[in-house]
Amino acid sequence: MKRRDFLKLSGLGATVMGATALTGCSAQGWGLPASNGGRAELTYALWDPNQQKGYQKSIDVFMKLNPHIRVTIEQVSYGNYQQKITQQYISGNAPDVFWVNTPWIGDWVVGGVMADITSRIAHAGLDLSIYNPDLLRLHQYQGKTFGLPKDWDTIAFFTNATHLAKCGFSKVPTDLAWNPKDGGSYLHFLKQITLDTKGRNALDPKFDPGSIAVYGTAATNDIQGCFGNFFAMNGGAVLPHPYAAESVLDSPQNVATLTFLTQMLQGAHVAIPGNQTGPNGDSTNLQTLFASGHIALWQTGDWNATGVSQLSGFKIGAMPLPTGPKGRISVLNGLCDGIAANTPHPQEAWKLVKWLGSKQSQEIMGQGGYIWPAIVDLDPAFNRYWRRKGLDMSPFLAESRGQTVNFPVASGMQEALNDLTVALGPAFLRTRSPAAALRAAQRIFDYRISYNAPKG
Amino acid sequence: MPTTSAEARTAVYLRKIIYVLALLLIAAVFITPYLFAVLASFKPLGEIQSGHAWNLPRHFTFDNFTTIFSQYSFGTYLLNTAVVTIILTIGQVAFSLMGAYAFARLRFPGRDALFWGYLAMLMVPNVVTMIPLYVMMSKAGLINTYWVMILPYVFGTPYAIFLMRQYLLSIPGEVIEAARLDGCSEFTILRRVIVPMARPVIITATIIAIIFGWNNFLWPLISTDSAAVQPLTVGIANFNSSFAQQWNLVLAASLVALLPMVILFAVFQKHIVNSVNLTGASR
Numbered sequence: 183m184k185r186r187d188f189l190k191l192s193g194l195g196a197t198v199m200g201a202t203a204l205t206g207c208s209a210q211g212w213g214l215p216a217s218n219g220g221r222a223e224l225t226y227a228l229w230d231p232n233q234q235k236g237y238q239k240s241i242d243v244f245m246k247l248n249p250h251i252r253v254t255i256e257q258v259s260y261g262n263y264q265q266k267i268t269q270q271y272i273s274g275n276a277p278d279v280f281w282v283n284t285p286w287i288g289d290w291v292v293g294g295v296m297a298d299i300t301s302r303i304a305h306a307g308l309d310l311s312i313y314n315p316d317l318l319r320l321h322q323y324q325g326k327t328f329g330l331p332k333d334w335d336t337i338a339f340f341t342n343a344t345h346l347a348k349c350g351f352s353k354v355p356t357d358l359a360w361n362p363k364d365g366g367s368y369l370h371f372l373k374q375i376t377l378d379t380k381g382r383n384a385l386d387p388k389f390d391p392g393s394i395a396v397y398g399t400a401a402t403n404d405i406q407g408c409f410g411n412f413f414a415m416n417g418g419a420v421l422p423h424p425y426a427a428e429s430v431l432d433s434p435q436n437v438a439t440l441t442f443l444t445q446m447l448q449g450a451h452v453a454i455p456g457n458q459t460g461p462n463g464d465s466t467n468l469q470t471l472f473a474s475g476h477i478a479l480w481q482t483g484d485w486n487a488t489g490v491s492q493l494s495g496f497k498i499g500a501m502p503l504p505t506g507p508k509g510r511i512s513v514l515n516g517l518c519d520g521i522a523a524n525t526p527h528p529q530e531a532w533k534l535v536k537w538l539g540s541k542q543s544q545e546i547m548g549q550g551g552y553i554w555p556a557i558v559d560l561d562p563a564f565n566r567y568w569r570r571k572g573l574d575m576s577p578f579l580a581e582s583r584g585q586t587v588n589f590p591v592a593s594g595m596q597e598a599l600n601d602l603t604v605a606l607g608p609a610f611l612r613t614r615s616p617a618a619a620l621r622a623a624q625r626i627f628d629y630r631i632s633y634n635a636p637k638g
Numbered sequence: 639m640p641t642t643s644a645e646a647r648t649a650v651y652l653r654k655i656i657y658v659l660a661l662l663l664i665a666a667v668f669i670t671p672y673l674f675a676v677l678a679s680f681k682p683l684g685e686i687q688s689g690h691a692w693n694l695p696r697h698f699t700f701d702n703f704t705t706i707f708s709q710y711s712f713g714t715y716l717l718n719t720a721v722v723t724i725i726l727t728i729g730q731v732a733f734s735l736m737g738a739y740a741f742a743r744l745r746f747p748g749r750d751a752l753f754w755g756y757l758a759m760l761m762v763p764n765v766v767t768m769i770p771l772y773v774m775m776s777k778a779g780l781i782n783t784y785w786v787m788i789l790p791y792v793f794g795t796p797y798a799i800f801l802m803r804q805y806l807l808s809i810p811g812e813v814i815e816a817a818r819l820d821g822c823s824e825f826t827i828l829r830r831v832i833v834p835m836a837r838p839v840i841i842t843a844t845i846i847a848i849i850f851g852w853n854n855f856l857w858p859l860i861s862t863d864s865a866a867v868q869p870l871t872v873g874i875a876n877f878n879s880s881f882a883q884q885w886n887l888v889l890a891a892s893l894v895a896l897l898p899m900v901i902l903f904a905v906f907q908k909h910i911v912n913s914v915n916l917t918g919a920s921r
Contacts, residue, residue: 211784213780213783213784225863225864227863229876231876231884254864255865256864256865257877259878262875273772273781275781275782275863277863473684473688474687474688475688489883492682495684
């Protein structure tokens with residue numbers, strides 16, 4: 183075939199492809215009214231493509247039960263989520279119902295983006311006692327409720343069980359304790375499971391900190407995954423109460439905790455140096471470090487179960503957090519479904535939100551291993567799913583039933599958290615003292631949560 | 639003097655070797671990321687995270703590709719990108735050519751002022767016009783439709799018009815005069831005389847439009863919301879959720895997006911290099 187013929191042929195091919203493409207498109211794509219038989223069209227926004235599969239199953243059932251409502255799921259990437267939903271709301275194109283994560287709920291509640299559903303709950307006579315009460319509180323403001331809890335997460339460890347067995351721990355210890363003075367049995371355990379390239383652990387006098395093959399863990403600049411838990415366990419906190427305009431970051435308890443995490447654990451070479459875990463010592467690289475066998479314990483949330491279950495090369499287990507001076511306390515967070523305050527379909531949107539908070543929907547999500555349901559009775563279903571896949575998630579469940587501390591809620595929280603990571607970065611990289619880093623962090627954090635804080 | 643010529647030849651060879659080595663090094667820098675992506679798209683997630691990027695897949699798998707098409711709507715994303723790119727390209731090339739012809743060969747008052755004024759728009763960065771454009775499209779009710787991705791670009795761009803105008807100026811005026819004397823209308827001149835003679839620049843403009851349409855990201859990200867109309871670029875970005883990243887699927891999807899562009903390059907290699915000559919630089 184000559185070049186010219188080839189070009190002609192490819193031109194023809196493109197035209198045919200184009201024609202096919204055009205006929206394959208939906209009428210809605212061209213802005214034409216689709217024949218929907220008078221049904222209300224709802225959009226439901228979320229960011230997790232994996233959970234989307236589960237929610238599609240739940241919504242298919244919802245649409246069967248409510249034939250006059252059609253729901254389309256919109257997936258927005260997590261990185262743009264807050265901006266995108268806010269922008270859509272302002273231009274009047276917001277999804278009718280959307281996932282809300284705790285760092286944004288303050289802005290959206292105070293800014294009036296999310297509809298108050300208190301009277302609807304009362305009118306429908308919903309029994310809220312089926313939910314974990316702490317989760318309910320996450321979505322409340324000045325006595326009003328803005329969302330029904332749908333799921334939760336706590337923090338525990340995924341373990342490299344193969345490595346731990348090699349170090350003599352065929353069963354993981356569940357009674358470890360830490361304190362900021364001498365590190366406690368937790369530090370001792372970490373020393374036992376940190377090995378240099380010659381296979382000597384960190385208790386061995388000949389241990390070579392210059393060539394470490396496997397670190398015990400990572401202590402990262404991550405409020406939810408790492409330091410927020412330890413702050414609470416040592417009697418410290420981030421906020422004195424939800425929607426506070428001033429934080430309590432710079433407290434003696436927090437300074438001691440941050441010193442323990444950065445100076446003591448990294449100093450003893452049992453936590454991988456901060457410059458390897460991610461920018462500003464955050465936890466970006468932890469999954470890779472864990473997967474490649476560089477850290478024996480990965481302290482994180484249960485949302486990583488899907489990723490962890492796909493790892494190969496070693497056996498994976500789970501382990502609870504160590505107990506601190508004030509007990510074993512995990513950060514608890516959960517999402518809710520917000521209703522856009524300016525939705526043209528408030529009735530139908532509420533119907534969907536009610537469904538997503540219901541037992542039937544959360545059962546579908548729990549049994550499919552997508553989320554820990556916020557309805558306390560349904561939690562074992564999630565655990566059963568992952569046990570069948572060879573992953574034991576019970577430490578996460580045990581923590582949710584024990585002491586927890588809610589993820590901090592205030593307006594401006596996402597920006598405050600971004601700045602907090604930057605301010606605490608030098609402490610985790612060990613180029614600045616924990617006390618100085620916390621002082622700087624409190625200044626910028628308070629600025630962020632105060633400029634839009636509700637008065638009074 | 640045999641020694642000197644031998645020396646000279648050695649020097650030439652040496653220089654060639656250094657050139658080739660330097661070029662190989664530069665090529666390696668550009669090719670490596672693509673190579674890593676190709677390798678990773680055939681690996682399961684666990685292997686991507688536990689092994690080195692340059693390792694060959696130990697468990698070679700097509701699962702990533704089947705997953706993105708069967709469990710996620712990548713077929714739709716691909717279709718949307720194809721629709722938008724095809725329409726945008728045809729419109730942009732046709733309208734730009736008309737505009738260029740008018741600016742190059744028709745006489746009317748204020749022509750040059752209009753041309754330079756229009757060209758000045760090249761100086762305005764895209765992001766500056768994005769918010770007004772969004773408001774316009776939103777008021778017109780076109781947000782989240784194909785129109786919003788097509789309309790801002792389909793009626794030609796200053797760049798394409800400038801490119802074509804400069805080329806058309808190089809076509810001898812006598813040819814057009816002759817056609818006019820033979821009774822051709824302006825449209826016939828454009829179709830029968832200009833199009834065949836301006837083929838190189840038309841192909842160049844076409845390639846630029848296709849690449850732009852295929853890779854366009856920021857505007858569709860802002861102006862579309864649902865998977866039913868979103869293009870591949872936004873689909874991949876959505877997929878890259880910061881919770882539980884599935885690199886195997888993201889990279890497989892990127893490869894799917896990349897492939898048509900690589901084929902395009904392979905087929906039109908000569909014209910693409912030529913377009914760099916025509917434009918002075920690739921955009």
